[in-house]
Every structure is written in structure tokens, then in C-alpha cells.
Amino acid sequence: MGTGAVIAIALLGYWAYGSFTSTADETRYVTTVAAKGTLVVSITGSGQVSASNQVDLKPKASGEVVFxxxxxxxxxxxxALIAQLDARDAQKTVRDAEANLESAKLSLEKLRKPADNLSILQTENTLARSKESKQKAEDDLKKAYDDAFNTVSNVFLDLPTIITGLQDLLFSNTTGLGTNGQWNIDYYANATYQYDTKIDEYKLDASNKYSVARNAYDKNFQNYKSANRSSDTKTIESLIDETYETTKSIAEATKSSNNFIQFYKDVLTAHNLRPSTIADTHLSTLNTYTGKTNTHLLDLLDAKNTIKSDKDAIVNADRSIAENTESLEKLRAGTDALDLKSAELTVKQRENALLDAKEKLADYYIRAPFDGTIAKIDIKKSDSITSGTIAATLITKQKLAEISLNEVDAAKIKIGQKATLTFDAVEGLTIAGSVAEIDTVGTVTQGVVTYAVKIGFDTQDDRVKPGMSVSAAIVTDIKQDTLMVPNSAVKSRGEEHYVEIFDSPLAESQSSQGDASANPPRQQTVEIGISNDTSTEIISGIKESDQVVTRTITSTSQATTQQAPSLFGAPRGR
Known part of the structure; x- marks a missing residue:
């Protein structure tokens, strides 16, 4: 065999090795389903069986002793009731919580009931009235535009006379008021200037205000002549606004002219001079102009407000129509599932609030945790005491377990909470108990604060001796028939919590290695409740039997086919 053939066979073998040997990354998902059950949260601690059978009874609240x-x-x-504190505020809180719960239940009951014919008829009538209100508002608006144009027309019956009268009053030569063809405005200024130069300021103000008013009037009058009552609403609204501003400018010009002439008259009178009687005529004319412009300003403003009010009425009618239409559709379709769920959740919240209020109320009553004899009473009626104050000392025949808890766990413990006790010395023995006493002041050892907690035995067993080691699990919270998932399924993102779910659930598998999926899971935001070492309560976000991811496994798998020995043999050492 030639060298070329050997190389070709070697390359073929290398290609075969590459084809039959592959390395791939594969992601697998371990899943479970959300299920309902009982979730118990407990705190564990250890200690010894107490040699003492004495328990200090303390209130959980503060207040005045009334019994x-x-x-x-x-x-x-x-x-047995040992003592009672003034609980009026707590009782009121319970009454309020009961009323709130009853209100929530009534709302839920109304939602669950199908809509009756009367409710549907009432909503139909309300919708019809809303449509009638809109039609009336539209008719009123149309009339308001007509009335507004009439108002503008009435204004322009007077404005030409007023603006011309202002011009004649200032810029003409009234017989008997001056000489040498002086304008009236110059006469008033010249006659006053030698006594008070401030007259020039009044003259300038009157002249300027007239010029502004005249320019506004000329432009406004042209726009008025171009419009008619059939003009579009935008044109009429613009004309009303413009006429209002023009009338206001003319009113200002009238006021400035009045101030100007009145200053002339006051200065001359102050210097024992007789003002021209024509000045009184001019002031009377200006007062007439002021009365007319003020009346027109009120009419124009009323026209503007009427249009705005009618337009608002149409908007409100549209909103009412939309609301009543949706209400009618809901009544005909029946109760919305989300509304029903929300109402049920509200009832649950109110039930919890009532439970909390009753627990707070119970704190005002000091009761014996178990049978015994009152050794000492440390309080009297009318005393004001605080939580942690020793009210009485109880001697009992029951055995007590005394355990130590850190400050974090101790804050969650309450008198009366149930506990389970186990003993190293007595294998298999479990005794139920309840918390009887909690230290008010902790003990500091090497910077660590601990609190002693006494737990009374519910049953007695002669095998348990004082000084024996004991382990206790104190139940701090319990939820029955609640939706929960494993802790590993719940993840957090900032202050939000979420679980991973598949839109199309994976096939059920018992393999601990999970199952592969072509599509990754999506994040579903959830609201969580209580949790223990293994499970977390889910308040909302998913439902029972929903599949959630508890673990994601990313692995590298290698599949290699069996290969014949290389033609070149294994490498040899030298």
C-alpha cells in the first residue's frame, strides 16, 4: 500500500472519530407540582428538665388592672382567669374587625348571586339616562354657541361708540376746553404740568392704553365681520376669546383716561383753581363706558363658561355611558372570576385581621397555663402594669422544660404556643407541651443574648427526671389546606419572588436527573407567605397542580463509538 493510501485511510479514521464522538451541553429540569397541605413553622431549642415547678405569670399587654x-x-x-387589664381599645378593634368582615362577606355574597331582572333593568335605565344626558348636553352646547355669538354681536353694538368716544375725548379739540387747536389730552396735560409734572405719566399711560385698545378693536372687528352664527365652533370660540380680550383692553383704556382727567381736576382743585366743567362731562362719559364694558365682560365670561360647562357635561356623559355599558355587560355575563377571587381574598384578609384583633384582646387577660396553686399575687386593682411585669406566681405539679433561645427566635415566641418535647435519655418518648413563661430580660454571654423559655408538660411521665436534656420544637405558625412548593422552587429578584414554570408542562418523571426541554421555562411572579425549612406558602401567582422547577441541571455528556486501533499505533516513548 502506498503512502498516499495510508494517509487517506488515516484522515478517514479521524473524520469517523469526529463524527461518532460528540460533546453537547444539555439542560435538564427537575420539577414538581404545587400542592395543598399543612405547613408548620417551628423554632427548635434545647435545655434541661427544670428542677423547679414555679412559674411567673406575666401579662402580654400593658394597662390598668381592672380585675x-x-x-x-x-x-x-x-x-383560669388570674387578672384582667383595661381592654376597651382592644375590644373596639375586635368589633371593628367583625364589622369589616361582615361587610366583606356581604360583598362576596352579592357577587356570587346571579344578577336579577331588576338589577339589569335598573342598569339599563341608568344607561339610557346617561345617553339622554349626553344628548341634552350636546343640544345645550349648540345653543351655547348661538348665545355666545349673540353676546359678541351685542358687544359690538357698543364697542364702536366707546372706541370712537375715547378717540374724540382724547384726540380732538372740544370747544371751550382749549385754544390754538390743542387736543384735549394736551390741554389737560399742559394745564396741570406747572403744578405737578406727574401728569405726563398719566398722559402717556392713557395714550398707550388707547393705542393698544384701538389696535385690538380694529383686528377684532374685522374677524367679527368675517364670522356668522353658522361658523364652526372653533371660529366662534376664538371670536369669543378675542372679543373678551378686546373689551378688557378698552376697559383698561377707559380707566386710564379717567385717571388722567381726574388727576387734572384734583391738582387744579388743590391749588384753588377752577377746573373746566367739560372735564366733568368727560368723566361722566367715561363712567358710562366703564359700566358698559364691565357688563359686556361679564356676559362674555358667562358665555365662555357655559360652553366649557356643556363640553364637560358631554365628557362626563361619555364616561357614564362607558361605565354603565360595561356594568350592564358584566351583569348579563355574570360575575367576573377575578372580581370573585378578589372578594374572596378580601374576606380572607378580614378574617385574619379579626383573628389578630382577638389575639391582641386575649393579651389583656392573664390566665393560668396549667393546674396549680397561686403562691403569690404581685399586683392589685388599679395598678398600671406593663408587659413583663410579674402579676402572680404559680406553683404546679407539672414538670417544666427550660430551654434557651437566641434573641431572634425568642421574639417569635408567645405564651400558650404548642411545643413538642423529646428526650435523649428516653428513646422514642415524645411529650406535648405549651409555653408557660418567657424571660423578660435576656442573658448576655460573650456578646450573645439568650432568653430562657419554660415549657409545661401536658402529660407526666415518671421516666423524665429533673436535669435531663430536652429538645423542644415550638410551633409559631401553622397553615392548613394552604398552597405550597419546595423552597428550592422559589427564587427572588429584588423584592419580588418568582417560580419557573413551563407553558406546556413536562411529562411526569421520577428521575432525579430531571427532563430536557426544547423551550426554557418562564418566570412567574408569586406572592409568598410563611415558610419552614422545606416548604414555602404561595398566596397568589400559581394554582394547585401547576408544575414548577425545583432544580436546573446543566451537564456535559459525551457519547463515543468504539474505534479500531489507529494504523499508526499508539505513541511510543523514546
Whole structure:
């Protein structure tokens, strides 16, 4: 065989090796389904069986003592009322919570009931009235535009006379008022200037205000002549606005002219001179102009406001029509699933609020945690005490377990919480108990704060001796029939929590290696509740039986076909 043939066979072998040997990255997903069950949250601690059978009874709230129900040396049963604090505020909170819950239940009941014919008829009538209101508002708006044009027309019956009258009053030579063909404005200024030069300021102001008013009037009058009552609404609105501003300018010019002539009259009178009687005539004329312009300004403003009010009425009618149309559609279609779910959630929230309020109310009552004898009463009626104050001392025949908890766990413990006790010395023995006492002040050891917690045994067992080691699991929260998933399924993004789900669930598999999917899962935001070491409560976001990802496995798998030995043999050492 030639050298070329050997090389060709070698290349073929290399190609075959590459074809039959591949390395691929594969992602697999381990999944489970969200399920309902009982979720228990507990705190664990360890300690010893106490050699003492004495328990200090303390209130959980602060307030004035209003009742003491026991005496020294009196035997009491578990749950007996030892003392009561003033609980009026807490009782009011309970009453309010009960009323809120009842209101939420009524709302839910209304949603669950199908709409009756009367409700549908009432909504239909409301919708019809909304449509009638819109039609009336449209008719009113049309009339408002007609009235507004009439108002503008009435204004222009007077404005030409007023603007011409202002011109004649200032820029003409009234007989008997001056000489040498002086304009009236110059006469008033010259006659006053030698006594008070401030007259020039009044003259300039009157002249300027007249010029502004005249220019506005000339432009406005042309626009008025170009319009008619059939003009489009935009033109009429613009004409109203323009006429209002023009009238305001003429009113300002009238006021400035009045100030100018009145200053002339006041200065001459102050110097014991007799002003021209024509000045009184001019002032009277200006007062007439002022009255007319003020009336027209009010009429124009009223026309503007009427149009705006009618337009707003149409907008409000449209909103009302949309709301009533949607309400009618909902009534005919039945209760919306989301509305029903929201109402059910509100009832649940109100139930929780009532439960919390009742728990707070119970804090104002000091009760015996188990049977025993009152050794000492440390309070009296009308005392003001705080939480942690020793109210009484109870001696019991029950055994007590005393455990230590850190400050974080101790903050979650409450008197009366149930606990489970186990003992190293007695294999297989489990005793139920409840929290009887919590230290008010912690103990600091090497910078670590711990609190002693006493747990009373619900049952007695002679095998348990004082000083024995004991482990306790105190139940701090429990939810029954609640939706939950494994902790590994819940992930966080900032303050949000989410789970990963597939739009098309993967086939069920018992393999711990999971299943591959061509499409990656998507993130579904969820609201979480309580959690323990293994599971987390899901309040909203997913439903029962939804498949969630608990673990994602990314691996490199290598599949290699069996190859014949290389023609070149294995490499040899030298």
C-alpha cells in the first residue's frame, strides 16, 4: 500500500472519530407540582428538665388592672382567669374587625348571586339616562354657541361708540376746553404740568392704553365681520376669546383716561383753581363706558363658561355611558372570576385581621397555663402594669422544660404556643407541651443574648427526671389546606419572588436527573407567605397542580463509538 493510501485511510479514521464522538451541553429540569397541605413553622431549642415547678405569670399587654380573680394559696385550673387589664381599645378593634368582615362577606355574597331582572333593568335605565344626558348636553352646547355669538354681536353694538368716544375725548379739540387747536389730552396735560409734572405719566399711560385698545378693536372687528352664527365652533370660540380680550383692553383704556382727567381736576382743585366743567362731562362719559364694558365682560365670561360647562357635561356623559355599558355587560355575563377571587381574598384578609384583633384582646387577660396553686399575687386593682411585669406566681405539679433561645427566635415566641418535647435519655418518648413563661430580660454571654423559655408538660411521665436534656420544637405558625412548593422552587429578584414554570408542562418523571426541554421555562411572579425549612406558602401567582422547577441541571455528556486501533499505533516513548 502506498503512502498516499495510508494517509487517506488515516484522515478517514479521524473524520469517523469526529463524527461518532460528540460533546453537547444539555439542560435538564427537575420539577414538581404545587400542592395543598399543612405547613408548620417551628423554632427548635434545647435545655434541661427544670428542677423547679414555679412559674411567673406575666401579662402580654400593658394597662390598668381592672380585675383580680384569685387569692393567695388558691388552687386554679388551667385557663383560669388570674387578672384582667383595661381592654376597651382592644375590644373596639375586635368589633371593628367583625364589622369589616361582615361587610366583606356581604360583598362576596352579592357577587356570587346571579344578577336579577331588576338589577339589569335598573342598569339599563341608568344607561339610557346617561345617553339622554349626553344628548341634552350636546343640544345645550349648540345653543351655547348661538348665545355666545349673540353676546359678541351685542358687544359690538357698543364697542364702536366707546372706541370712537375715547378717540374724540382724547384726540380732538372740544370747544371751550382749549385754544390754538390743542387736543384735549394736551390741554389737560399742559394745564396741570406747572403744578405737578406727574401728569405726563398719566398722559402717556392713557395714550398707550388707547393705542393698544384701538389696535385690538380694529383686528377684532374685522374677524367679527368675517364670522356668522353658522361658523364652526372653533371660529366662534376664538371670536369669543378675542372679543373678551378686546373689551378688557378698552376697559383698561377707559380707566386710564379717567385717571388722567381726574388727576387734572384734583391738582387744579388743590391749588384753588377752577377746573373746566367739560372735564366733568368727560368723566361722566367715561363712567358710562366703564359700566358698559364691565357688563359686556361679564356676559362674555358667562358665555365662555357655559360652553366649557356643556363640553364637560358631554365628557362626563361619555364616561357614564362607558361605565354603565360595561356594568350592564358584566351583569348579563355574570360575575367576573377575578372580581370573585378578589372578594374572596378580601374576606380572607378580614378574617385574619379579626383573628389578630382577638389575639391582641386575649393579651389583656392573664390566665393560668396549667393546674396549680397561686403562691403569690404581685399586683392589685388599679395598678398600671406593663408587659413583663410579674402579676402572680404559680406553683404546679407539672414538670417544666427550660430551654434557651437566641434573641431572634425568642421574639417569635408567645405564651400558650404548642411545643413538642423529646428526650435523649428516653428513646422514642415524645411529650406535648405549651409555653408557660418567657424571660423578660435576656442573658448576655460573650456578646450573645439568650432568653430562657419554660415549657409545661401536658402529660407526666415518671421516666423524665429533673436535669435531663430536652429538645423542644415550638410551633409559631401553622397553615392548613394552604398552597405550597419546595423552597428550592422559589427564587427572588429584588423584592419580588418568582417560580419557573413551563407553558406546556413536562411529562411526569421520577428521575432525579430531571427532563430536557426544547423551550426554557418562564418566570412567574408569586406572592409568598410563611415558610419552614422545606416548604414555602404561595398566596397568589400559581394554582394547585401547576408544575414548577425545583432544580436546573446543566451537564456535559459525551457519547463515543468504539474505534479500531489507529494504523499508526499508539505513541511510543523514546
Amino acid at each position: 383580680i380573680g384569685v387569692q393567695n394559696s388558691q388552687e386554679v385550673r388551667a385557663g
